[in-house]
Amino acid sequence: MSLPVIVLSVFFSSLFLLSSYVHASHPLSGCSVGTAVSNSASPGSSGSCGYGLSTSATGSWAGVNVVAVNEAFFMNGARCGECFEVVGPLGSAVVAVTNYCPSSSDPRCASSSAHFILPQNVFSQIADSAQTSLISELGYRQVSCPFVSSANNNNASVSVQAISNRVFISLLPFNTRIAVATVELLSRDWPSYEFATRNSNSAQFSWNKNSYDLTFPLRLRFTAETGEKHVVTFPTALSSGTIYPIGAPFTDVPFVAEMCRMGPAPPVIFDANSPNSQPNGDNNWDNSFSFNLASKNIDSSDQDSLRVQMLATGGLQYVRPGGFDTIYFSSITFTAKASVGGYPNLRVYLGSDTSRAVSIGPMTTSYASYNVSFAALTSSNPNITTAIVFSNNGANMIQLNFLSIELVRNSVPADAAPIPTTGLVTYTTTASPQGTLGGGSISSSDGFSEEVMTSSSSSSSSSSSTSSSSSSSTSTSMGGNRDTTSSATGQPANSGVRTSSTNAAVMLMCMAFAMP
16 A cells, blocks of 8 residues: 555544544543442433423433532532543443532532432443442543534524513523533623623523613623633523524543543551451441351450451451452452461452452461462453452361451552543633524624624524524634634534644645655
């Protein structure tokens, strides 16, 4: 194959990737660790954000299930409209935040860390719901939301929830791909933009008269969490209960490429020196699923060790709710002694995989430390397991005392360990939509001191199907905003595709034809 043909192949492959990039979800933050439980509510249930049911015009999420999060993580509604990739032991799913659980309703809802309440179908997709109702080390990261292709001709939209002559307006932006952080208004005779206030625990924004009347033409400026702005002008009055397109969804640009996976489990499983040490396990490690034991308790006469009397084939089993990923750890280390000297029958294995059990011993009646490599215990990829088991493989009962059981941290690859969220990707330019709505036109003589844009398009009632018409627009950058628009299509000039990538592909094609 000649070099020009190879370059052309790369070019057309690049175009294909760019076209598929526009509609895919991509990471907007690093991977972090939270918890998740299952919820019996319908996946299409409405929530505090105010989007409505999944069957409503404002509540459709392109097949993405909606979830609730804990009150602190919800941030008074700032999470409304955000989408997240959530990762459990069986895989991952993309969900959209539309509701929250009050801190008073459940201890986990009072957590300062992220807690997700997932629909049953999503929970079963990423974890074995027959084995657990909790994922203790849920991996999660914010991603762009899939948008509804049929909604207002592929546009982001705003629903006018209520409007009162000159003094009040309530707006619900939706289908924006990236959540809206702020909404600002600029009426003809105002000296500057005024911020609308986010309604408590909601995706809706409301403006109440302060010093100036709400008059038309009216300009709205929507700012995404990434800093990208959409500016749209309404020459004539808006109608309550009506949906208006405000341009293409915000630009989707990946932030990081590392794999998101479950977070590392707490390494300390039991520590006799801890003042909070529990016979059933520390740090939410749970040994209540142990089997064939005569007794299990804290031995206050022997350094507060964990005393376990195992019957034949009995086992001390520590379960991690939702499983844990062994990639973060190199080995299991424990300090223990046996009631009989020379005891040779202790085995250690993960989950139910007794075929890879490691024999320990012979153990003595004095405390000694032992180390078992995860490399000897695991063979699967990913290395997700549910439990660590210490089993008596002998025919007689044995008493073991444990002073400590811990996991030894591993030096993991950079793409394996979740990293703290360092914030969303931000932009240095802004994209302006073609959404001057309701007909008519404005110009700089209408009293606006910033961007000037003229166009026409259609609006739709939230209770009826969307109608569309051709639209055209022009824009002039004034002040500090740089707004780019296109004519006829109703889409921003970038349309969510990184121009630098397109330019690179074009350069490759030119190089191909320039070569002999």
